[in-house]
């Protein structure tokens with residue numbers, strides 16, 4: 001799986017860019033604020049349909065323009081696919097796959113899997129639960145299109161349910177009107193929780209090994225998935241329990257004007273040697289945990305899809321010590337890797353692997 005070429009028009013600080021990527025290693029070098037992360041962002045968008053930096057597409061359009069375009073030729077199992085995204089101010093973006101426009105831009109399943117690793121990912125450990133849920137959602141959606149569909153439906157129902165809770169209708173009227181939402185919520189929410197638990201279980205197994213290696217057997221990393229709906233083997237029973245919990249919590253939900261029960265409150269706890277990393281981990285330990293999780297995601301995608309994803313590394317080399325840098329470098333032996341850095345980087349472990357080096361200045365390629 002690889003990105004063959006990318007074309008950007010009025011995308012952030014790129015007025016116009018056409019670039020053919022190497023199947024293996026691509027290194028983009030440039031000073032700060034020249035457009036390196038912007039380029040990774042455009043590739044990420046072709047894979048997932050959205051940015052990893054913002055939910056507001058208009059931020060992506062060049063300051064002085066009204067529309068932006070990304071076109072990427074991708075190769076999946078030797079089959080080429082052309083993904084195009086067009087963004088206009090005050091309009092929803094439009095996405096085309098092989099020249100056919102999607103009815104809904106939220107339905108993009110490009111088949112291109114990407115894993116991004118950047119210094120910002122420290123939020124995965126240090127940030128709030130929202131960061132970890134978003135990691136789960138982006139990760140699972142790339143492997144399972146139906147999950148993405150369920151997440152969109154769940155968000156809509158949650159929004160409607162919360163609006164009803166805040167409305168000035170009588171308590172009994174709200175209670176009876178909620179029924180239709182609750183049944184759907186319990187059904188879709190159960191599917192979401194089951195998928196998340198499966199994902200964490202798979203990730204956790206791989207993570208244990210990888211983290212053992214990245215810490216020279218010093219640390220035992222475990223990931224625990226937390227939900228306020230109990231995970232049961234029998235899906236029908238789980239849905240029933242979930243529905244029951246929603247009903248039991250009705251008075252409290254009404255009082256606070258929002259829904260407390262469901263996967264929108266899920267979290268992941270990460271432990272090193274049985275201690276919560278968020279609370280007790282040093283900055284270096286937290287960084288290594290993120291590295292282990294990201295590399296585990298790569299392996300999980302390989303396991304689920306049979307091919308490696310494209311790895312996007314945003315300026316991470318300067319943050320890692322020698323040992324971890326070497327480990328990371330060896331891990332992208334088999335996949336297309338797109339790296340950004342402010343200086344030339346030395347990949348001595350991969351001397352014989354083909355690579356292209358690009359220099360970026362003010363949104364332009366310097367030849």
Ligand SMILES: Nc1ncnc2c1ncn2[C@@H]1O[C@H](COP(=O)(O)OP(=O)(O)OP(=O)(O)O)[C@@H](O)[C@H]1O
Nearest residue numbers: 012013032033034035036037038059060061062063
């Ligand atoms: N919508 C936009 N229109 C034009 N320029 C933009 C837009 N959004 C961001 N930029 C510009 O893009 C540049 C930042 O690009 P980017 O984040 O890719 O930098 P970078 O090369 O990765 O830098 P660093 O090494 O500091 O992370 C900034 O100069 C910023 O002003």
